[in-house]
Amino acid sequence: MTRKPEISERDFADCPDRRGTGSEKWDRWQDRDLLPLWVADMDFRSPECVLDAIRARVDHGVFGYTHEPPGFAPALADHLAARHDWQIEPEWVVGTPGVVTALATTARLLAAADDEILTFTPVYPPFLFLPGLAGTRCLRVPLAQEAKRWAIDWDAVRAAITPNTKLFWLCHPHNPTGTVFERSDLVRLADIAEDRGLTVVSDEIWCDLLLDQDRRHVPFASLDHPAARRAITLLAPSKTWNLAGLGCAAAIVPEARLRRDWRAAGGGLVPMVNPLGYAAAEAAWRQGEPWRLRLLDVVRRHCKRVVEVVAEIPGLSCVPPQATYLVWIDCRGTGIANPQQACEAAGLGPSDGREFGAPGFIRLNVACPADRLEEALRRLQRAFA
Numbered sequence: 001m002t003r004k005p006e007i008s009e010r011d012f013a014d015c016p017d018r019r020g021t022g023s024e025k026w027d028r029w030q031d032r033d034l035l036p037l038w039v040a041d042m043d044f045r046s047p048e049c050v051l052d053a054i055r056a057r058v059d060h061g062v063f064g065y066t067h068e069p070p071g072f073a074p075a076l077a078d079h080l081a082a083r084h085d086w087q088i089e090p091e092w093v094v095g096t097p098g099v100v101t102a103l104a105t106t107a108r109l110l111a112a113a114d115d116e117i118l119t120f121t122p123v124y125p126p127f128l129f130l131p132g133l134a135g136t137r138c139l140r141v142p143l144a145q146e147a148k149r150w151a152i153d154w155d156a157v158r159a160a161i162t163p164n165t166k167l168f169w170l171c172h173p174h175n176p177t178g179t180v181f182e183r184s185d186l187v188r189l190a191d192i193a194e195d196r197g198l199t200v201v202s203d204e205i206w207c208d209l210l211l212d213q214d215r216r217h218v219p220f221a222s223l224d225h226p227a228a229r230r231a232i233t234l235l236a237p238s239k240t241w242n243l244a245g246l247g248c249a250a251a252i253v254p255e256a257r258l259r260r261d262w263r264a265a266g267g268g269l270v271p272m273v274n275p276l277g278y279a280a281a282e283a284a285w286r287q288g289e290p291w292r293l294r295l296l297d298v299v300r301r302h303c304k305r306v307v308e309v310v311a312e313i314p315g316l317s318c319v320p321p322q323a324t325y326l327v328w329i330d331c332r333g334t335g336i337a338n339p340q341q342a343c344e345a346a347g348l349g350p351s352d353g354r355e356f357g358a359p360g361f362i363r364l365n366v367a368c369p370a371d372r373l374e375e376a377l378r379r380l381q382r383a384f385a
């Protein structure tokens with residue numbers, strides 16, 4: 001009989017030591033007593049159902065060139081239908097080794113030299129630097145920081161668009177602010193995209209990590225709108241089930257012409273997805289739901305705890321995230337010019353807001369065991385004491 005281990009709180013408390021495994025997160029400050037709460041992966045082991053699928057694929061023993069296995073697209077389609085009420089055709093799904101790679105591909109596919117790609121800031125750093133690498137330009141529209149949310153300045157969006165603006169790169173839910181855009185926001189964006197001839201590329205890698213139990217993620221491309229039917233959606237199981245190192249993501253590209261040109265747009269630089277990544281992704285989408293729900297309990301608790309501690313530190317503030325396992329902290333009220341440096345001096349390694357286009361901010365990744373988070377919060381207090 002197959003073993004079916006229960007998911008327990010211990011899965012989120014006893015974590016393997018990642019030092020010496022080539023972990024980007026843990027190697028950055030490896031010679032210092034510094035807790036790394038920066039890059040967006042988790043210190044938790046992936047769920048047993050995913051590990052079993054990888055083991056089964058390893059047991060097969062042959063790892064030749066692999067395109068999307070037959071179960072991959074249907075697993076994603078069923079997941080999107082069940083979780084996000086979005087019906088897609090499995091043939092729209094293109095496997096890609098990463099969402100960042102896929103973003104870069106859309107710039108090459110849909111924009112020419114000196115065209116512009118619009119995005120909301122602050123934002124996950126590749127949104128800012130990939131356009132330049134593709135010979136295009138990044139146009140930034142800042143989100144407006146309010147007490148309880150980050151809001152869109154629609155006049156600024158309209159004013160920013162020029163005849164050269166071809167793409168809107170949407171990060172939804174939004175990293176680093178944790179904003180889950182409302183359906184009404186998405187419709188407004190779709191109206192503008194249609195009016196001004198923009199293609200929306202929606203990076204929805206965080207869509208399975210909504211913290212607010214009353215909110216639903218609305219995929220941009222699920223809107224009943226012409227701009228939604230042309231949109232490209234980027235997804236991966238990597239954030240939710242901690243699989244980033246396996247390099248497996250998906251682009252949902254309804255237009256056949258764009259799917260046909262997708263691989264060529266990679267310019268010979270993009271490898272095929274590896275077969276273990278496909279096996280893990282399929283298992284995560286098909287069987288990962290119980291683990292995801294337990295993870296969400298942990299992440300909700302951890303985010304709440306960070307928000308409480310931030311509120312107690314003079315000069316710090318944050319809008320509680322609606323999604324992700326990231327807390328975006330405004331340190332400008334402390335008068336400290338370089339909060340990243342202050343944190344590192346206190347033994348804490350967050351992400352530096354400057355990389356997201358927002359000096360004076362830091363981003364904390366709470367996806368670690370509770371005792372490690374408590375130690376990190378003591379260090380945060382020390383940094384700004």
Ligand SMILES: Cc1ncc(COP(=O)(O)O)c(C=O)c1O
Binds near residue numbers: 124
């Ligand atoms: C919004 C967003 N997109 C993409 C990625 C990375 O995706 P991938 O590892 O598939 O390139 C991240 C990682 O943090 C992210 O936050």
